[in-house]
Amino acid sequence: MQPDCLLAEGERRCRRLLAGATAWLCARPAAAAVLVPLCSVRGVPALLYTLRSSRLSGSRKGDVSFPGGKCDPTDQDMVHTALRETHEELGLSVPEEHVWGILRPVHNRQKASVVPVLAGVGPLDPQSLRPNPEEVDEVFALPLAHLLQAQNQGYTHFCRRGHFSYTLPVFLHGPHCVWGLTAIITEFTLQLLASGAYQPRLASSEGPPIG
Template structure:
């Protein structure tokens, strides 16, 4: 089965895909959407042998680095996305609009596979709908608005799945400890840690797809907040 077909099968499950990521919000969440866009996005395959990975070396996922001046999640690596505006017909429309505004992609080349159900983001009070998609006809991407994004990344999935790039981040605040999955990524700006909500979505998706390789869940990765 191709990666696209596997992703489409997950999309068919709809809200069940991220059921485990739904702790209750303490207040009504503000509606938002993110675009989880996969495909062959460039001509740079993963720096990993084909035999070592469960996915093709040329399978990528589109991510952005949020501007450091943003109030919510500054500087973090994330999926393109944002709040659902009154003019958006659906979460899917919002995800595509935000992705176009942030990366300049042509939405007509994106095949939407399906929305995966709302996931609460407790810290910022959002109720986020992940929209799973396949880039049928890739178009150039770039930073469109520096007030929103600092960089655009097309990351090989095989490298994200590499156990050498897996770990957890740990946040200790006021007697509470939060642990979550994380990924080491390498970009033109150097090595970074992908963590938080985006890492949780990727981790859960990889588990549902059966792509996850055994990794050290006690390994702590560096975190800069």
């Protein structure tokens, strides 16, 4: 499937493939959820990213991320967490019916589960968004065609106690480097949307202890 056809032709297929996991994962507890916003920027399919505010505390400040955050006791489920956090961070309201499903959860250094929620948000101008400056420094989109080009795909090997432990994807040559949990979720998304066009070259012997 070509990138310019993904948004038009991929939704029904993705919803079908994700349906079982979504029903199972949506009701299970998790520490946090992020929204993976699949949008169209000037007619080009893309993923929307944020640059976390440098004023935040913790090790992830200034990193590229998908909008999202910790679950609130008032959230009905993981989908509501992702949608609520997206609205709080970006002022972007995504109707629940635009959610395609839940991708494979990832885990941070503390082994806490982070649930990625894939949604089609339609045509979007990232510059028109008004992100919360306390949480987000910048919003940008990377076209799927860019992410699918081999020259924009990298990887990093990690060692533990002097021996190879795992390899993580990295996506390069955009406004900012996409790495860590966000790169793993990006890879999951590309494997779903463009399984024939995206062939990850990475192997991992253990789960990455990243945050």
